[in-house]
Amino acid sequence: MKQKKIPLRKCLITGEMKPKKELIRVVRSKEGEVSIDPTGKKNGRGAYLTLDAQIIEQAKKKNILSSQLNAEVSESIYEQLINLANQKNGHS
Structure with a gap:
């Protein structure tokens, strides 16, 4: 039986290729709105x-999302990301 290919994506900060499920996607719409995309x-x-x-x-700190997405990334996006990371890692 053929093994299912796991989609890999690259983390902007670490440069590591990881399975898509281990990463969180931040997306900029055509309208320029930045949001977190848990579904990918x-x-x-x-x-x-x-x-x-x-x-x-x-x-x-590096404001890397703003430069990658060519859009302003609000403080609340980073706060939501940190909350998600803490939930995933068992901190509340």
């Missing part, structure tokens, strides 16, 4: 980050 299926320009609070903090 929204239309628009996507950028992937490892779901880890430290990595998200690094992305925030």
Whole structure:
């Protein structure tokens, strides 16, 4: 039986290729709205980050999402990402 191919994506910060399920996608719509895309299926320009609070903090410091998505990324997006990372890693 042929093994199913696991879709890999690259984390913007670490540069590591990881299975799509281990990363979180942040997407910019045609209208320029930036949102978190937990399903990975929204239309628009996507950028992937490892779901880890430290990595998200690094992305925030470097403002890497804004430059990758060519859009303003609000503070609330980073807060939501950190909350998701903390939930995933068992912190609340």
